[in-house]
Amino acid sequence: MGIAIILFLVFAGIEKAPLYGYRGSYPADGPVKTYAFPLPGTTWVACMNAVLNITFLWVPQILFPTFIAEMEKPQDFPKALAVLTAISAILFIVPPAIGFRYLGQYSTAPAFxxxxxxxxxxxxFGFVIVPTLIIGVIYANVTAKFIYTWVLGKSRHTHSHTVIGWGVWGAIMVGIYLLAYIFSEVIPSMGDFLSLLSATFDSFFGFIYFAIAYWQLNRGSLFSGLGRSVNTMFNIFIFIVGLFVLGPGLYAAVEAIIADYSGSTTPAFTCANMAI
Known part of the structure; x- marks a missing residue:
């Protein structure tokens, strides 16, 4: 993925002009412009979709419990999280900023x-294929573990090499990938797909879940002292943000998908050539 990002930045910088954006091919929407705030006429749906896409990148928290459980020294997780946050801040801010400098209003999702x-x-794109597969496997594996544990519980099949255990695991994985395939075909835009995922899942697993967990761990002493009171108010804010992402965010994601199909969108499950 790092090679793909570097290539993208180099290509965006050396090419004469971008190819197209959501509002037309270059130069239909004028010369490339960069801006710090949404342009006049930008809709609520477009703004919210941008927020949801950014949220999707920054909300991997649901993976943390599984990673902690598999660490040789779980107590080292805060150090690993600090390193992850520092690297993520660089990767999620610097390359998009440079790319936007050269693509401006013609930026698409993905920017390639x-x-x-x-x-x-x-x-x-060639260097994105393998990392994308790896990311998909990680998310599918984490999801499958939750479902697998919920289905088999504490039975011997959970940790033993049995036909039932492997059969349940295989069925869950097939179901996850089949569901992912259906969604990827039905939702034509990658950006809108990420918005839907962000509003549906990140709202809970990235915000609401942890605010509720804080309440469960500290109920009875939520305002016992200045520090605890500040943390409590902060978690209330996180809870409200989660509800906002879930409510208005989900509305914006669905409206964006409807808008996709009202235009010249390739029908779902088509055999048409979608190559770049």
Whole structure:
């Protein structure tokens, strides 16, 4: 993925102009412009989708319990989290900022799609395939573990090499990948797909879940002291943010998908050539 990002930044910087954006091909929407705030005429749905896409990148918390459980020294997790946060801050801020500098209003999701030269696109996308598969396997594995444990509970099949145990695991994995395939086909835009995932799942697992966990761990002493009171108010804020992402966020994601199908969107489950 790092190679893909570097290639994208280089290609975006050396090409004469981007290929297209959501509001038309270059130069239909004028020369490339960068801006700190939404342009006039930007809709609520577009703004909320941008927020949801950013939220999706920054909310991996649901993976943490599984990772902690598999660490040789779980007490080292805070150190690992600090390193992850530092690296994520660089990767999620610097490359997008540089890419936006050269693509401006022609930026798409993913940004590789805005590159003006087809060979640049293919070179960048080529190095994304393997990391994408790895990320998909990680998320599928974590999801499958939750479902697997819930289905088999404390039975001997959970930790033994039995036909039932492996059969349940295989069925869960097939179901997860089948569901992922259906969603990827039905929702035409990657950005809108991420928005839907963010509003549906990140609202709870990234915000609401941890606010409720804080309440469960500290109920009875939520305002016992200045520090605890500040933490309590902060978690109340997190809870409200989660509700906002779930409510208005889900509305915006669905509206964006409806807008996709009202335009010239390729029908779902089509055999048409979708190559770049």
């Amino acid at each position: 799609g805005s590159l003006g030269v087809v060979s640049y696109k293919k070179a960048s």
